[in-house]
Amino acid sequence: MLIKLMRPYTRKAQYYETDQMGIIHHSNYLRWFEEARIDFMEQMGLSYATLEQLGIMIPVLNISCDYKQAVRFNNNILIHSVISSFNGIKMTITYTITDSENKVTYTTGETTHCFLNKSFKPVSLKRDYPDVYVIFNDWIKRKADE
Amino acid sequence: MLIKLMRPYTRKAQYYETDQMGIIHHSNYLRWFEEARIDFMEQMGLSYATLEQLGIMIPVLNISCDYKQAVRFNNNILIHSVISSFNGIKMTITYTITDSENKVTYTTGETTHCFLNKSFKPVSLKRDYPDVYVIFNDWIKRKADE
């Protein structure tokens, strides 16, 4: 079987994301993690839109983020996402943001999620959506290629 | 009958709203207009939350905005909202953003709205929600007091 290769998410830092320190405001990284996560799932075959149509929402339970180096306007960034843990009830994704040219690591972070139905009740993917479960499970700890 | 007095909306410009020019990014003013509009309706007795419970959504059809003077971090602003036109199908609100201390006019703007139900179909307030119609109608061209 062929192992599908995953590409990292690429993105340019926008002007409106800067603040008066002249760097990207730290709140934007959570939005970039979200963009990367959605792209990552889409590459797995689990588009976020489809999941919401199935009635599955994936809210954030907690986040952490280490700002190592400031990103500036117009920097081109790469975001690598890895599912670091998943059990069908909860999932943790870790992110590394690097510069796409000089490979400097800007930021690392982590988001933990649960799976809810439209009434905001927890669902077990293993029991309720086994097809979705299998896909997430298959991607644990697999990294994108550059 | 006593004419109810309306207070303008007050707000501090936030750090995360600045950009690397050292001023508030222009996209934030649309958000401030929204804050002022929601506060204004609440003072009329038409809270936005209540309207959404009635199934009425008030999306923006068009906006315009003149940036006269840059707002900077920590500036205290006042926003005066006036319903400049309303016919139960469409409504236009005009806004003036001034400095609450030195009264400089920072920005003027205008938003035009329609009224939709939850299926995104237009509603006529006069026909479908006469109580709501009467209130909006009563506030046409009335200004807040300072």
Added chain:
Amino acid sequence: MLIKLMRPYTRKAQYYETDQMGIIHHSNYLRWFEEARIDFMEQMGLSYATLEQLGIMIPVLNISCDYKQAVRFNNNILIHSVISSFNGIKMTITYTITDSENKVTYTTGETTHCFLNKSFKPVSLKRDYPDVYVIFNDWIKRKADE
């Protein structure tokens, strides 16, 4: 002489840009216009970063925006930018946002800008930065190709 072709700006509507109406919040379009404008200038050979290094800032004097059709999460959009007027002191850019698949027009808008130096004083590009003037002037009313 070869006429350089310009490509429109492409973009996906992000989850964090939605609001509880289930559509993209209207304030984001101003940010998309900015993204498109910066990309457009970069294609002209006038990167925004370079302009700021030259000491030229291009703040927004006024904006207007017509929301014709709501953009939703994950929609792929195209933004066509055209310099509709330019005299070295002021510049107006018009934008058309369409769906990259079904070609529906979502939004049209316009931003007017002046040119300032780092002390926030107006500059005349024709007099102070003739090389920059020539480029902008050359692009008046030229459209991107699809």
Added chain:
Amino acid sequence: MLIKLMRPYTRKAQYYETDQMGIIHHSNYLRWFEEARIDFMEQMGLSYATLEQLGIMIPVLNISCDYKQAVRFNNNILIHSVISSFNGIKMTITYTITDSENKVTYTTGETTHCFLNKSFKPVSLKRDYPDVYVIFNDWIKRKADE
């Protein structure tokens, strides 16, 4: 000596901060932490604007945030900030976001900061800004009153 009492920061959740799940998007909490932090410092006598005039910037080194209960549009929130550690080089602030009416805890979080000069070099407040050092030091672990 009288111990100065500190009031928690109050805030209403805004419409433009919601997403299509119908709840406040998680990235906004970092912005609320910033608002609360700036207000907290202002109450200490250390306005953020003044610190920046002194040439002191206080960027975020890392953040963490636990989302316990979703905040919804129009909820009135209280944010209590506490300096949980401070040594003049680094500072950690913890935040608790509660509902101002029913006292439900929505979110807890933490931000760690360093102190930089305008060239983005670390400063020691104890050595370089002893007056500022004394104030921060005096507020370690002191809580706001309700």
